[in-house]
Amino acid sequence: MQRTERDHPKQLEDLPNIGKAIAADLRRINIFRPEQLARREPIAIFEELSEVIGHRQDPCVLYTLLAAKHFLDCGEVLPWWKFTAEGKNILKSSEKGSRP
Numbered sequence: 001m002q003r004t005e006r007d008h009p010k011q012l013e014d015l016p017n018i019g020k021a022i023a024a025d026l027r028r029i030n031i032f033r034p035e036q037l038a039r040r041e042p043i044a045i046f047e048e049l050s051e052v053i054g055h056r057q058d059p060c061v062l063y064t065l066l067a068a069k070h071f072l073d074c075g076e077v078l079p080w081w082k083f084t085a086e087g088k089n090i091l092k093s094s095e096k097g098s099r100p
Contacts, residue, residue, distance in 0.1 A: 009034045016077045017067045025061075028052055037065075038072040043090050063087040 009015050012023035015034055029048050031037050037045070042065035050056045066083035070076060 012037065015068045016071050017064045017080045022061065022064060025049055025053065034068075034072060037068060042066045042069050043094055047094070059087060059091060062091065066090075 010033070012018050012026055012031070012034060013020060015037070018026075026032075026037065026045070026049075029045070029052055031040070031045070042062060045065055046057055046062040049061065060080065063083040063086075064080040066087055067078055067080040070078060070083070
Protein backbone atom coordinates (compact mmCIF):
# COMPACT_ATOMS: atom_id res chain seq x y z
CA MET A 1 0.00 0.00 0.00
CA GLN A 2 1.37 3.42 -0.94
CA ARG A 3 1.65 6.13 1.64
CA THR A 4 -0.47 9.20 1.19
CA GLU A 5 0.98 12.70 1.32
CA ARG A 6 -0.04 13.09 4.96
CA ASP A 7 1.85 9.88 5.82
CA HIS A 8 5.16 11.32 4.58
CA PRO A 9 7.22 12.50 7.52
CA LYS A 10 8.21 16.15 7.29
CA GLN A 11 10.68 16.33 10.18
CA LEU A 12 13.31 13.90 11.40
CA GLU A 13 11.39 13.43 14.64
CA ASP A 14 8.38 12.27 12.61
CA LEU A 15 10.31 9.12 11.71
CA PRO A 16 9.80 6.02 13.82
CA ASN A 17 12.68 5.47 16.28
CA ILE A 18 14.15 8.95 15.75
CA GLY A 19 13.99 11.09 18.85
CA LYS A 20 15.24 14.56 19.68
CA ALA A 21 18.83 13.47 20.47
CA ILE A 22 19.44 11.52 17.26
CA ALA A 23 17.68 14.20 15.22
CA ALA A 24 19.99 16.82 16.75
CA ASP A 25 23.03 14.69 15.92
CA LEU A 26 21.82 14.27 12.33
CA ARG A 27 21.46 18.02 11.99
CA ARG A 28 25.11 18.37 13.02
CA ILE A 29 26.01 16.54 9.79
CA ASN A 30 23.58 18.58 7.67
CA ILE A 31 20.73 16.09 7.55
CA PHE A 32 17.65 18.20 8.27
CA ARG A 33 14.81 16.35 6.53
CA PRO A 34 13.74 12.72 6.13
CA GLU A 35 14.37 12.75 2.37
CA GLN A 36 18.01 13.67 3.01
CA LEU A 37 18.30 10.69 5.33
CA ALA A 38 16.66 8.45 2.72
CA ARG A 39 19.37 9.24 0.16
CA ARG A 40 22.27 8.18 2.41
CA GLU A 41 23.50 4.78 3.56
CA PRO A 42 23.06 4.21 7.31
CA ILE A 43 26.68 3.06 7.80
CA ALA A 44 28.00 6.23 6.12
CA ILE A 45 25.84 8.37 8.40
CA PHE A 46 26.97 6.35 11.44
CA GLU A 47 30.64 6.80 10.54
CA GLU A 48 30.21 10.53 9.85
CA LEU A 49 28.43 11.00 13.18
CA SER A 50 31.28 9.23 14.96
CA GLU A 51 33.80 11.51 13.29
CA VAL A 52 31.93 14.74 14.04
CA ILE A 53 31.11 13.81 17.62
CA GLY A 54 34.65 12.64 18.27
CA HIS A 55 34.03 9.07 19.33
CA ARG A 56 32.47 5.91 17.97
CA GLN A 57 28.73 5.95 18.29
CA ASP A 58 26.91 3.23 20.16
CA PRO A 59 25.94 0.48 17.67
CA CYS A 60 22.29 1.09 18.58
CA VAL A 61 22.55 4.34 16.63
CA LEU A 62 23.29 2.32 13.49
CA TYR A 63 20.37 -0.01 14.22
CA THR A 64 18.13 3.05 14.61
CA LEU A 65 19.35 4.47 11.30
CA LEU A 66 18.67 1.12 9.62
CA ALA A 67 15.13 1.11 11.02
CA ALA A 68 14.54 4.66 9.78
CA LYS A 69 15.91 3.84 6.32
CA HIS A 70 13.71 0.73 6.19
CA PHE A 71 10.67 2.85 6.99
CA LEU A 72 11.61 5.44 4.38
CA ASP A 73 12.16 2.74 1.75
CA CYS A 74 9.00 0.72 2.29
CA GLY A 75 6.79 2.37 4.92
CA GLU A 76 7.01 -0.51 7.40
CA VAL A 77 7.52 0.53 11.02
CA LEU A 78 9.81 -1.82 12.93
CA PRO A 79 11.57 -1.26 16.25
CA TRP A 80 15.29 -0.49 15.98
CA TRP A 81 16.31 -3.70 17.75
CA LYS A 82 14.94 -5.74 14.85
CA PHE A 83 17.99 -4.47 12.92
CA THR A 84 20.59 -5.66 15.44
CA ALA A 85 21.79 -8.67 13.44
CA GLU A 86 21.96 -6.70 10.18
CA GLY A 87 23.77 -3.87 11.93
CA LYS A 88 26.31 -6.21 13.51
CA ASN A 89 27.05 -7.70 10.10
CA ILE A 90 27.47 -4.25 8.57
CA LEU A 91 29.81 -3.18 11.38
CA LYS A 92 31.85 -6.36 11.02
CA SER A 93 32.18 -5.83 7.26
CA SER A 94 33.01 -2.18 7.78
CA GLU A 95 35.78 -2.99 10.25
CA LYS A 96 37.29 -5.58 7.93
CA GLY A 97 37.30 -3.06 5.10
CA SER A 98 39.16 -0.46 7.17
CA ARG A 99 41.99 -2.75 8.22
CA PRO A 100 45.32 -2.46 6.36
